[in-house]
Amino acid sequence: MxxxxxxxxxxxxxxxxxxxxxxxxxxxxxxxxxxxxxxxxxxxxxxxxxxxxxxxxxxxxxxxxxxxxxxxxxxxxxxxxxxxxxxxxxxxxxxxxxxxxxxxxxxxxxxxxxxxxxxxxxxxxxxxxxxxxxxxxxxxxxxxxxxxxxxxxxxxxxxxxxxxxxxxxxxxxxxxxxxxxxxxxxxGPTAAPPEIEGPLPRRAIFDEFNMGFHYYSVRIQSSQGCPYACSFCANAQFARREWRPRPDAAVLAEVEAALGDPAVSEICFSDDQFLGFSPADYQRAYRILRAVEEISRCRNLRVNLQVRADHFVKALECQPELAGVIRSLSRNFIDYAAKVSRKIHGRPVRGFSLDIGVESFLDERLREFAKGLTAAENRLAVAKARQLEVDLGLYMILFTPEVTLEQIEREFASYLEVYLDSDIFSKTAFLGLFQELVPYQGTPVHRSLAEAGRLVAAGNFTGFRFADLRAAAFYVLYRYQLDSGALEPVEGRGALVGTIRTLLLRSRRLGEAEALRPLLAGVICVMTDRSELERVYGQLAAYEAGTI
Ligand code: SF4
The missing domain is CATH 3.40.50 (Rossmann fold)
Incomplete structure:
Protein backbone atom coordinates (compact mmCIF):
# COMPACT_ATOMS: atom_id res chain seq x y z
CA MET A 1 0.00 0.00 0.00
CA GLY A 188 8.02 -9.73 -17.12
CA PRO A 189 6.56 -9.16 -20.56
CA THR A 190 5.30 -5.86 -21.95
CA ALA A 191 2.20 -4.81 -19.99
CA ALA A 192 -1.03 -5.74 -21.76
CA PRO A 193 -3.70 -3.10 -22.42
CA PRO A 194 -5.98 -2.72 -19.39
CA GLU A 195 -9.64 -3.58 -19.42
CA ILE A 196 -11.26 -1.30 -21.93
CA GLU A 197 -13.67 0.09 -19.33
CA GLY A 198 -11.67 1.79 -16.61
CA PRO A 199 -12.40 4.78 -14.41
CA LEU A 200 -12.94 8.12 -16.17
CA PRO A 201 -9.59 9.72 -17.10
CA ARG A 202 -8.54 12.41 -14.59
CA ARG A 203 -7.87 15.26 -17.00
CA ALA A 204 -8.10 17.81 -14.21
CA ILE A 205 -4.61 16.81 -12.99
CA PHE A 206 -3.23 19.38 -15.45
CA ASP A 207 -5.34 22.31 -14.22
CA GLU A 208 -2.96 23.74 -11.65
CA PHE A 209 0.16 23.90 -13.84
CA ASN A 210 -1.88 25.11 -16.82
CA MET A 211 -2.31 28.33 -14.83
CA GLY A 212 -5.66 29.43 -16.19
CA PHE A 213 -5.37 27.84 -19.63
CA HIS A 214 -8.34 25.53 -20.28
CA TYR A 215 -8.21 22.81 -22.89
CA TYR A 216 -10.97 23.35 -25.40
CA SER A 217 -10.36 19.99 -27.02
CA VAL A 218 -10.72 16.58 -25.33
CA ARG A 219 -9.47 13.21 -26.55
CA ILE A 220 -11.74 10.24 -25.98
CA GLN A 221 -10.97 6.68 -27.01
CA SER A 222 -14.10 4.89 -28.17
CA SER A 223 -12.27 1.73 -29.25
CA GLN A 224 -8.86 0.12 -29.12
CA GLY A 225 -6.78 -1.68 -31.70
CA CYS A 226 -6.90 -2.42 -35.40
CA PRO A 227 -6.90 -5.78 -37.21
CA TYR A 228 -4.73 -4.53 -40.10
CA ALA A 229 -0.95 -4.75 -40.22
CA CYS A 230 0.34 -1.88 -42.34
CA SER A 231 4.08 -2.25 -42.79
CA PHE A 232 4.96 1.09 -41.17
CA CYS A 233 2.46 1.14 -38.31
CA ALA A 234 3.84 1.10 -34.78
CA ASN A 235 0.33 0.71 -33.35
CA ALA A 236 0.25 -2.80 -34.74
CA GLN A 237 3.29 -3.55 -32.52
CA PHE A 238 2.01 -1.67 -29.52
CA ALA A 239 -1.62 -2.78 -29.35
CA ARG A 240 -3.48 -5.98 -30.08
CA ARG A 241 -4.41 -6.77 -33.66
CA GLU A 242 -8.08 -6.77 -32.88
CA TRP A 243 -10.63 -4.00 -32.63
CA ARG A 244 -12.26 -3.64 -29.22
CA PRO A 245 -15.13 -1.15 -29.13
CA ARG A 246 -16.40 0.36 -25.90
CA PRO A 247 -20.15 0.26 -25.26
CA ASP A 248 -22.01 3.32 -26.61
CA ALA A 249 -23.21 4.25 -23.12
CA ALA A 250 -19.68 4.34 -21.71
CA VAL A 251 -18.42 6.48 -24.59
CA LEU A 252 -21.32 8.90 -24.25
CA ALA A 253 -20.90 9.07 -20.47
CA GLU A 254 -17.30 10.16 -21.05
CA VAL A 255 -18.42 12.72 -23.64
CA GLU A 256 -20.90 14.17 -21.14
CA ALA A 257 -18.33 14.20 -18.36
CA ALA A 258 -15.88 16.04 -20.65
CA LEU A 259 -18.55 18.58 -21.54
CA GLY A 260 -18.96 19.30 -17.84
CA ASP A 261 -16.08 21.71 -18.46
CA PRO A 262 -17.67 24.73 -20.16
CA ALA A 263 -14.40 25.51 -21.98
CA VAL A 264 -14.60 22.29 -24.02
CA SER A 265 -15.84 22.74 -27.58
CA GLU A 266 -14.16 19.85 -29.37
CA ILE A 267 -14.27 16.07 -28.95
CA CYS A 268 -11.54 14.10 -30.72
CA PHE A 269 -12.28 10.40 -30.92
CA SER A 270 -8.78 9.09 -30.63
CA ASP A 271 -9.24 5.69 -32.26
CA ASP A 272 -7.25 3.84 -34.88
CA GLN A 273 -10.54 3.47 -36.72
CA PHE A 274 -13.63 4.99 -35.16
CA LEU A 275 -16.10 3.39 -37.58
CA GLY A 276 -15.06 -0.22 -37.01
CA PHE A 277 -15.02 -2.92 -39.65
CA SER A 278 -18.48 -4.43 -40.11
CA PRO A 279 -22.08 -3.26 -40.66
CA ALA A 280 -22.78 -3.72 -36.93
CA ASP A 281 -19.75 -1.55 -36.12
CA TYR A 282 -20.90 1.17 -38.53
CA GLN A 283 -24.29 1.13 -36.83
CA ARG A 284 -22.63 1.66 -33.46
CA ALA A 285 -20.62 4.58 -34.87
CA TYR A 286 -23.83 6.08 -36.21
CA ARG A 287 -25.57 5.76 -32.82
CA ILE A 288 -22.71 7.52 -31.04
CA LEU A 289 -22.51 10.32 -33.60
CA ARG A 290 -26.28 10.79 -33.61
CA ALA A 291 -26.24 11.25 -29.83
CA VAL A 292 -23.35 13.71 -30.10
CA GLU A 293 -25.16 15.56 -32.88
CA GLU A 294 -28.15 16.00 -30.56
CA ILE A 295 -25.84 17.55 -27.97
CA SER A 296 -24.36 19.81 -30.67
CA ARG A 297 -27.77 21.42 -31.28
CA CYS A 298 -27.57 23.24 -27.97
CA ARG A 299 -23.83 23.19 -27.32
CA ASN A 300 -21.20 24.54 -29.71
CA LEU A 301 -19.27 21.37 -30.41
CA ARG A 302 -16.78 20.17 -32.99
CA VAL A 303 -16.03 16.47 -33.58
CA ASN A 304 -12.90 14.87 -35.01
CA LEU A 305 -12.52 11.25 -36.18
CA GLN A 306 -9.80 9.08 -37.69
CA VAL A 307 -10.86 6.51 -40.28
CA ARG A 308 -9.62 4.23 -43.03
CA ALA A 309 -10.78 5.25 -46.50
CA ASP A 310 -12.35 1.89 -47.40
CA HIS A 311 -14.40 1.60 -44.20
CA PHE A 312 -15.53 5.21 -44.43
CA VAL A 313 -17.01 4.49 -47.87
CA LYS A 314 -18.52 1.17 -46.70
CA ALA A 315 -20.01 2.79 -43.60
CA LEU A 316 -21.73 5.45 -45.74
CA GLU A 317 -23.14 2.70 -47.98
CA CYS A 318 -24.34 0.43 -45.15
CA GLN A 319 -25.60 3.22 -42.93
CA PRO A 320 -26.86 6.00 -45.25
CA GLU A 321 -28.18 8.07 -42.29
CA LEU A 322 -24.56 8.57 -41.25
CA ALA A 323 -24.11 11.18 -43.99
CA GLY A 324 -26.95 13.33 -42.61
CA VAL A 325 -25.57 13.23 -39.07
CA ILE A 326 -22.08 14.16 -40.26
CA ARG A 327 -23.46 17.05 -42.32
CA SER A 328 -25.47 18.35 -39.36
CA LEU A 329 -22.49 18.12 -37.03
CA SER A 330 -20.45 20.04 -39.57
CA ARG A 331 -23.07 22.80 -39.85
CA ASN A 332 -24.13 23.06 -36.20
CA PHE A 333 -20.75 24.48 -35.17
CA ILE A 334 -19.87 28.17 -35.13
CA ASP A 335 -16.15 28.93 -35.21
CA TYR A 336 -15.79 31.78 -32.72
CA ALA A 337 -12.01 31.68 -33.21
CA ALA A 338 -12.32 32.22 -36.96
CA LYS A 339 -9.42 34.68 -36.98
CA VAL A 340 -6.98 32.06 -35.62
CA SER A 341 -8.47 29.36 -37.87
CA ARG A 342 -7.95 31.55 -40.94
CA LYS A 343 -4.27 31.81 -40.04
CA ILE A 344 -3.86 28.03 -39.69
CA HIS A 345 -6.40 26.62 -42.16
CA GLY A 346 -7.11 29.53 -44.47
CA ARG A 347 -10.79 29.68 -43.39
CA PRO A 348 -13.05 29.13 -40.36
CA VAL A 349 -13.23 25.50 -39.29
CA ARG A 350 -16.34 23.34 -39.61
CA GLY A 351 -18.01 21.24 -36.95
CA PHE A 352 -16.85 17.88 -38.27
CA SER A 353 -13.27 17.07 -39.10
CA LEU A 354 -12.25 13.79 -40.60
CA ASP A 355 -8.70 12.44 -40.79
CA ILE A 356 -8.12 9.70 -43.34
CA GLY A 357 -4.97 7.56 -43.34
CA VAL A 358 -4.53 7.72 -47.11
CA GLU A 359 -0.70 7.37 -47.17
CA SER A 360 -0.55 7.35 -51.00
CA PHE A 361 -2.59 7.76 -54.17
CA LEU A 362 -0.52 5.15 -56.06
CA ASP A 363 -1.44 1.46 -56.00
CA GLU A 364 2.13 0.21 -56.14
CA ARG A 365 3.03 2.23 -53.05
CA LEU A 366 -0.11 1.18 -51.16
CA ARG A 367 0.89 -2.44 -51.81
CA GLU A 368 4.36 -1.66 -50.48
CA PHE A 369 2.72 -0.32 -47.29
CA ALA A 370 0.49 -3.46 -47.06
CA LYS A 371 -2.36 -1.01 -46.60
CA GLY A 372 -5.00 -3.44 -47.84
CA LEU A 373 -6.85 -0.94 -50.02
CA THR A 374 -6.54 0.67 -53.42
CA ALA A 375 -5.84 4.17 -54.69
CA ALA A 376 -9.35 4.21 -56.17
CA GLU A 377 -10.81 3.61 -52.68
CA ASN A 378 -8.72 6.48 -51.32
CA ARG A 379 -9.94 8.77 -54.09
CA LEU A 380 -13.56 7.78 -53.55
CA ALA A 381 -13.34 8.39 -49.79
CA VAL A 382 -11.90 11.87 -50.34
CA ALA A 383 -14.62 12.68 -52.87
CA LYS A 384 -17.37 11.48 -50.48
CA ALA A 385 -15.93 13.43 -47.57
CA ARG A 386 -15.79 16.57 -49.67
CA GLN A 387 -19.44 16.18 -50.63
CA LEU A 388 -20.28 16.15 -46.92
CA GLU A 389 -18.62 19.56 -46.47
CA VAL A 390 -16.42 18.55 -43.58
CA ASP A 391 -12.88 19.57 -42.69
CA LEU A 392 -10.69 16.92 -44.20
CA GLY A 393 -7.13 15.96 -43.23
CA LEU A 394 -5.13 13.33 -45.10
CA TYR A 395 -2.22 11.40 -43.58
CA MET A 396 0.38 10.91 -46.31
CA ILE A 397 3.78 9.20 -46.51
CA LEU A 398 5.83 10.60 -49.36
CA PHE A 399 9.49 10.09 -48.53
CA THR A 400 10.35 6.38 -48.41
CA PRO A 401 13.58 4.54 -49.30
CA GLU A 402 12.17 3.32 -52.62
CA VAL A 403 10.23 6.36 -53.78
CA THR A 404 11.27 7.58 -57.23
CA LEU A 405 11.14 11.13 -58.52
CA GLU A 406 8.41 10.08 -60.97
CA GLN A 407 6.33 8.75 -58.07
CA ILE A 408 6.82 12.00 -56.16
CA GLU A 409 5.59 13.89 -59.23
CA ARG A 410 2.55 11.61 -59.59
CA GLU A 411 1.71 11.80 -55.87
CA PHE A 412 1.95 15.59 -56.04
CA ALA A 413 -0.33 15.76 -59.10
CA SER A 414 -2.91 13.40 -57.50
CA TYR A 415 -2.84 15.26 -54.19
CA LEU A 416 -3.60 18.51 -55.98
CA GLU A 417 -6.27 17.01 -58.17
CA VAL A 418 -8.09 14.85 -55.61
CA TYR A 419 -7.69 16.88 -52.47
CA LEU A 420 -6.38 20.36 -52.86
CA ASP A 421 -8.28 22.14 -55.54
CA SER A 422 -8.94 25.73 -54.72
CA ASP A 423 -12.01 25.62 -52.43
CA ILE A 424 -10.33 23.40 -49.82
CA PHE A 425 -6.82 24.81 -50.17
CA SER A 426 -4.72 25.73 -47.15
CA LYS A 427 -0.97 25.92 -46.78
CA THR A 428 -0.98 23.47 -43.84
CA ALA A 429 -2.86 20.92 -45.95
CA PHE A 430 -0.55 21.56 -48.91
CA LEU A 431 2.58 20.85 -46.86
CA GLY A 432 0.88 17.78 -45.34
CA LEU A 433 1.84 15.77 -48.43
CA PHE A 434 5.58 15.94 -47.77
CA GLN A 435 5.82 13.54 -44.84
CA GLU A 436 8.64 11.12 -44.15
CA LEU A 437 8.30 7.44 -43.37
CA VAL A 438 9.47 6.77 -39.80
CA PRO A 439 10.77 3.20 -39.60
CA TYR A 440 9.76 2.26 -36.05
CA GLN A 441 11.55 -0.71 -34.56
CA GLY A 442 9.50 -3.88 -34.63
CA THR A 443 7.57 -2.90 -37.76
CA PRO A 444 7.88 -4.93 -40.98
CA VAL A 445 9.35 -1.93 -42.77
CA HIS A 446 12.05 -1.60 -40.11
CA ARG A 447 12.84 -5.31 -40.35
CA SER A 448 13.19 -5.34 -44.12
CA LEU A 449 15.35 -2.20 -44.16
CA ALA A 450 17.53 -3.58 -41.36
CA GLU A 451 17.97 -6.89 -43.21
CA ALA A 452 18.98 -5.02 -46.35
CA GLY A 453 21.47 -2.95 -44.31
CA ARG A 454 19.70 0.26 -45.28
CA LEU A 455 18.92 1.72 -41.90
CA VAL A 456 21.07 4.52 -40.59
CA ALA A 457 21.22 5.64 -36.97
CA ALA A 458 20.82 9.41 -36.81
CA GLY A 459 20.91 10.51 -33.17
CA ASN A 460 17.73 9.33 -31.50
CA PHE A 461 16.19 8.71 -34.89
CA THR A 462 16.52 5.88 -37.32
CA GLY A 463 16.84 7.05 -40.89
CA PHE A 464 17.30 5.53 -44.32
CA ARG A 465 18.99 6.39 -47.60
CA PHE A 466 17.13 6.91 -50.87
CA ALA A 467 17.51 4.44 -53.73
CA ASP A 468 16.71 7.19 -56.27
CA LEU A 469 19.25 10.00 -55.98
CA ARG A 470 16.83 12.43 -57.64
CA ALA A 471 14.39 11.75 -54.77
CA ALA A 472 17.28 12.40 -52.35
CA ALA A 473 17.94 15.73 -54.10
CA PHE A 474 14.26 16.69 -53.88
CA TYR A 475 14.20 15.78 -50.19
CA VAL A 476 17.18 18.06 -49.48
CA LEU A 477 15.80 20.96 -51.55
CA TYR A 478 12.35 20.70 -49.96
CA ARG A 479 13.60 20.30 -46.38
CA TYR A 480 16.01 23.19 -46.80
CA GLN A 481 13.24 25.47 -48.10
CA LEU A 482 10.99 24.44 -45.24
CA ASP A 483 13.55 24.60 -42.42
CA SER A 484 15.16 27.85 -43.56
CA GLY A 485 11.76 29.59 -43.62
CA ALA A 486 12.00 30.15 -47.39
CA LEU A 487 8.47 28.76 -47.82
CA GLU A 488 6.96 31.12 -45.26
CA PRO A 489 6.42 34.10 -47.57
CA VAL A 490 5.16 31.85 -50.39
CA GLU A 491 1.39 32.14 -50.18
CA GLY A 492 -1.46 30.88 -52.32
CA ARG A 493 -1.93 27.68 -54.25
CA GLY A 494 -0.36 28.89 -57.51
CA ALA A 495 2.83 30.18 -55.88
CA LEU A 496 3.30 27.04 -53.75
CA VAL A 497 2.65 24.70 -56.67
CA GLY A 498 5.12 26.72 -58.77
CA THR A 499 7.77 26.47 -56.04
CA ILE A 500 7.43 22.67 -55.74
CA ARG A 501 7.50 22.22 -59.52
CA THR A 502 10.73 24.21 -59.68
CA LEU A 503 12.22 22.02 -56.94
CA LEU A 504 11.21 18.90 -58.86
CA LEU A 505 12.93 20.18 -62.02
CA ARG A 506 16.08 21.08 -60.10
CA SER A 507 16.05 17.66 -58.38
CA ARG A 508 16.01 15.84 -61.71
CA ARG A 509 19.08 17.71 -62.95
CA LEU A 510 20.95 17.41 -59.65
CA GLY A 511 20.09 13.73 -59.14
CA GLU A 512 21.40 12.84 -62.57
CA ALA A 513 24.72 14.69 -62.17
CA GLU A 514 27.58 12.22 -61.93
CA ALA A 515 29.64 14.56 -59.75
CA LEU A 516 26.93 14.68 -57.07
CA ARG A 517 26.40 10.92 -56.75
CA PRO A 518 28.54 10.40 -53.60
CA LEU A 519 26.94 13.43 -51.91
CA LEU A 520 23.35 12.38 -52.67
CA ALA A 521 24.02 8.72 -51.86
CA GLY A 522 24.85 9.86 -48.33
CA VAL A 523 21.60 11.79 -47.77
CA ILE A 524 19.66 10.41 -44.82
CA CYS A 525 15.95 10.73 -44.34
CA VAL A 526 15.02 11.90 -41.64
CA MET A 527 17.60 14.71 -41.65
CA THR A 528 17.52 16.03 -38.12
CA ASP A 529 20.92 17.71 -38.18
CA ARG A 530 20.42 21.26 -39.45
CA SER A 531 24.11 21.87 -40.17
CA GLU A 532 24.28 18.68 -42.26
CA LEU A 533 21.24 19.82 -44.24
CA GLU A 534 22.86 23.20 -44.84
CA ARG A 535 26.13 21.57 -45.89
CA VAL A 536 24.45 19.29 -48.47
CA TYR A 537 22.18 22.07 -49.74
CA GLY A 538 25.18 24.40 -50.03
CA GLN A 539 26.99 21.90 -52.25
CA LEU A 540 23.94 21.38 -54.46
CA ALA A 541 23.54 25.15 -54.83
CA ALA A 542 27.26 25.52 -55.59
CA TYR A 543 26.97 22.85 -58.29
CA GLU A 544 24.04 24.69 -59.85
CA ALA A 545 25.97 27.96 -59.73
CA GLY A 546 28.86 26.24 -61.49
CA THR A 547 31.29 26.88 -58.66
CA ILE A 548 32.05 23.17 -58.15
S1 SF4 B 1 -2.05 2.38 -40.17
FE1 SF4 B 1 -4.18 2.38 -39.47
S2 SF4 B 1 -5.12 0.71 -40.63
FE2 SF4 B 1 -2.93 0.37 -40.74
S3 SF4 B 1 -2.45 -1.01 -39.01
FE3 SF4 B 1 -2.13 1.10 -38.30
S4 SF4 B 1 -4.04 1.68 -37.34
FE4 SF4 B 1 -4.48 -0.11 -38.63
Missing part, protein backbone atom coordinates in the same frame (compact mmCIF):
# COMPACT_ATOMS: atom_id res chain seq x y z
CA UNK A 2 1.19 3.49 -0.75
CA UNK A 3 1.41 5.79 2.23
CA UNK A 4 -0.91 8.77 2.54
CA UNK A 5 -0.01 11.91 0.64
CA UNK A 6 2.25 10.09 -1.72
CA UNK A 7 2.85 12.57 -4.53
CA UNK A 8 3.10 11.80 -8.20
CA UNK A 9 3.89 14.28 -10.95
CA UNK A 10 3.06 13.20 -14.50
CA UNK A 11 4.81 15.16 -17.24
CA UNK A 12 3.87 15.32 -20.89
CA UNK A 13 6.96 16.63 -22.76
CA UNK A 14 6.50 19.19 -25.53
CA UNK A 15 6.39 18.23 -29.16
CA UNK A 16 8.20 20.03 -31.99
CA UNK A 17 5.00 20.49 -33.94
CA UNK A 18 1.95 22.44 -32.92
CA UNK A 19 -1.09 20.28 -32.24
CA UNK A 20 -4.29 21.51 -30.63
CA UNK A 21 -3.42 21.09 -26.94
CA UNK A 22 -5.37 18.35 -25.18
CA UNK A 23 -4.89 16.70 -21.80
CA UNK A 24 -2.72 13.62 -22.35
CA UNK A 25 -5.15 10.71 -22.35
CA UNK A 26 -2.48 8.21 -21.28
CA UNK A 27 -1.39 10.27 -18.27
CA UNK A 28 -4.99 11.11 -17.32
CA UNK A 29 -5.74 7.39 -17.30
CA UNK A 30 -2.67 6.58 -15.24
CA UNK A 31 -3.79 9.18 -12.69
CA UNK A 32 -7.30 7.68 -12.64
CA UNK A 33 -5.92 4.21 -11.90
CA UNK A 34 -4.04 5.39 -8.79
CA UNK A 35 -5.52 4.93 -5.31
CA UNK A 36 -7.35 7.99 -4.03
CA UNK A 37 -4.79 8.82 -1.37
CA UNK A 38 -2.11 9.30 -4.03
CA UNK A 39 -1.99 12.97 -4.98
CA UNK A 40 -1.43 13.17 -8.74
CA UNK A 41 -0.67 16.32 -10.67
CA UNK A 42 0.08 16.76 -14.35
CA UNK A 43 2.38 19.13 -16.21
CA UNK A 44 1.71 19.62 -19.91
CA UNK A 45 4.83 21.07 -21.50
CA UNK A 46 2.96 21.59 -24.77
CA UNK A 47 0.94 24.21 -22.94
CA UNK A 48 4.17 25.75 -21.58
CA UNK A 49 5.64 25.84 -25.09
CA UNK A 50 2.76 26.57 -27.43
CA UNK A 51 0.41 28.55 -25.20
CA UNK A 52 2.79 30.36 -22.83
CA UNK A 53 5.53 30.64 -25.46
CA UNK A 54 8.35 29.25 -23.28
CA UNK A 55 11.48 28.03 -25.05
CA UNK A 56 13.35 24.89 -24.00
CA UNK A 57 15.66 26.51 -21.39
CA UNK A 58 12.70 28.40 -19.88
CA UNK A 59 10.66 25.20 -19.62
CA UNK A 60 13.48 23.46 -17.75
CA UNK A 61 14.01 26.53 -15.56
CA UNK A 62 10.28 26.52 -14.70
CA UNK A 63 10.46 22.86 -13.67
CA UNK A 64 13.61 23.52 -11.65
CA UNK A 65 11.98 26.47 -9.88
CA UNK A 66 9.00 24.31 -9.04
CA UNK A 67 11.24 21.54 -7.63
CA UNK A 68 13.24 24.07 -5.59
CA UNK A 69 10.10 25.52 -4.10
CA UNK A 70 8.60 22.09 -3.46
CA UNK A 71 11.84 21.01 -1.73
CA UNK A 72 11.69 24.10 0.51
CA UNK A 73 8.21 23.13 1.67
CA UNK A 74 9.02 19.40 1.81
CA UNK A 75 6.46 18.80 -0.89
CA UNK A 76 8.64 17.25 -3.58
CA UNK A 77 6.91 14.65 -5.73
CA UNK A 78 7.87 11.12 -4.74
CA UNK A 79 7.79 9.93 -8.32
CA UNK A 80 7.84 11.72 -11.66
CA UNK A 81 6.35 9.89 -14.65
CA UNK A 82 7.21 11.02 -18.18
CA UNK A 83 5.66 10.05 -21.50
CA UNK A 84 8.42 9.63 -24.06
CA UNK A 85 8.24 9.78 -27.84
CA UNK A 86 11.30 9.60 -30.04
CA UNK A 87 11.30 13.36 -30.56
CA UNK A 88 10.72 14.17 -26.88
CA UNK A 89 13.46 11.92 -25.49
CA UNK A 90 16.13 14.66 -25.11
CA UNK A 91 13.74 16.85 -23.12
CA UNK A 92 12.62 13.91 -20.98
CA UNK A 93 16.27 13.04 -20.23
CA UNK A 94 16.97 16.64 -19.17
CA UNK A 95 14.00 16.49 -16.78
CA UNK A 96 15.11 13.10 -15.40
CA UNK A 97 18.57 14.55 -14.66
CA UNK A 98 16.97 17.51 -12.92
CA UNK A 99 14.76 15.20 -10.86
CA UNK A 100 17.79 13.12 -9.84
CA UNK A 101 19.47 16.26 -8.49
CA UNK A 102 16.48 16.68 -6.19
CA UNK A 103 16.46 13.00 -5.22
CA UNK A 104 13.19 12.25 -7.03
CA UNK A 105 12.70 8.93 -8.83
CA UNK A 106 11.59 9.01 -12.46
CA UNK A 107 9.79 6.50 -14.62
CA UNK A 108 9.51 6.80 -18.41
CA UNK A 109 6.70 5.22 -20.40
CA UNK A 110 5.00 5.52 -23.76
CA UNK A 111 5.76 4.30 -27.25
CA UNK A 112 9.52 4.89 -27.31
CA UNK A 113 10.47 3.06 -24.07
CA UNK A 114 8.09 0.27 -25.05
CA UNK A 115 9.65 -0.26 -28.46
CA UNK A 116 13.26 0.58 -27.60
CA UNK A 117 13.74 -0.15 -23.87
CA UNK A 118 17.42 -0.97 -24.25
CA UNK A 119 18.10 2.34 -25.95
CA UNK A 120 16.69 4.32 -23.04
CA UNK A 121 19.34 6.27 -21.11
CA UNK A 122 19.93 5.23 -17.51
CA UNK A 123 18.99 8.74 -16.37
CA UNK A 124 15.54 7.30 -15.70
CA UNK A 125 15.15 5.01 -12.69
CA UNK A 126 12.40 2.89 -14.20
CA UNK A 127 10.72 2.23 -17.52
CA UNK A 128 7.22 1.03 -18.18
CA UNK A 129 6.77 -1.03 -21.33
CA UNK A 130 3.25 -1.23 -22.70
CA UNK A 131 0.05 0.14 -21.22
CA UNK A 132 0.95 2.22 -18.17
CA UNK A 133 -2.10 2.13 -15.89
CA UNK A 134 -1.46 -1.10 -14.03
CA UNK A 135 2.36 -1.09 -13.80
CA UNK A 136 2.42 2.56 -12.72
CA UNK A 137 -0.02 1.91 -9.87
CA UNK A 138 1.99 -1.17 -8.87
CA UNK A 139 5.22 0.80 -8.94
CA UNK A 140 3.69 3.49 -6.73
CA UNK A 141 2.55 0.81 -4.29
CA UNK A 142 6.03 -0.66 -4.33
CA UNK A 143 7.77 2.66 -3.72
CA UNK A 144 5.17 4.37 -1.67
CA UNK A 145 5.75 3.32 1.92
CA UNK A 146 6.09 0.40 4.29
CA UNK A 147 8.14 -2.69 3.80
CA UNK A 148 7.87 -4.63 0.58
CA UNK A 149 8.87 -7.87 2.24
CA UNK A 150 12.49 -7.88 1.14
CA UNK A 151 13.78 -7.85 4.72
CA UNK A 152 16.38 -5.23 3.91
CA UNK A 153 16.20 -2.51 6.59
CA UNK A 154 17.68 -0.01 4.13
CA UNK A 155 14.84 -0.74 1.79
CA UNK A 156 11.98 1.16 3.32
CA UNK A 157 10.51 2.50 0.05
CA UNK A 158 10.27 5.57 2.19
CA UNK A 159 8.41 8.66 1.39
CA UNK A 160 11.33 9.83 -0.59
CA UNK A 161 13.25 12.69 0.70
CA UNK A 162 15.86 10.10 -0.30
CA UNK A 163 15.86 8.05 -3.43
CA UNK A 164 14.50 4.59 -3.81
CA UNK A 165 16.83 1.76 -2.80
CA UNK A 166 16.61 -0.68 -5.68
CA UNK A 167 16.75 -4.43 -5.73
CA UNK A 168 15.88 -7.11 -8.21
CA UNK A 169 12.83 -8.70 -6.63
CA UNK A 170 10.55 -6.02 -7.93
CA UNK A 171 8.67 -7.92 -10.56
CA UNK A 172 5.94 -5.79 -12.01
CA UNK A 173 4.92 -6.90 -15.50
CA UNK A 174 6.13 -4.32 -17.99
CA UNK A 175 8.59 -2.67 -15.57
CA UNK A 176 12.30 -2.22 -16.31
CA UNK A 177 14.97 -1.13 -13.86
CA UNK A 178 18.76 -1.04 -13.70
CA UNK A 179 19.83 -2.51 -10.36
CA UNK A 180 23.53 -2.48 -11.28
CA UNK A 181 23.31 1.03 -12.74
CA UNK A 182 24.65 -0.28 -16.05
CA UNK A 183 21.97 -2.18 -17.98
CA UNK A 184 18.22 -2.37 -18.00
CA UNK A 185 16.61 -5.48 -16.53
CA UNK A 186 13.13 -6.11 -17.88
CA UNK A 187 10.76 -7.74 -15.44
Missing amino acids: ASENYRVLLINPSSNQFYVPTASLGLSRIAAALPQHVAAQGMDLNVFKWIFGLDEPSILATIENYLQKAARFQALPDLIGLTVYQETLPQAVAIARLARRFGVNTVAGGIYPTLFPDRMPLDFDFLIRGAGERPFAQLVALLGGGACGCGDPAHDHGHSSHRHHRHEDETVAGLSLHPDGRTWVHT
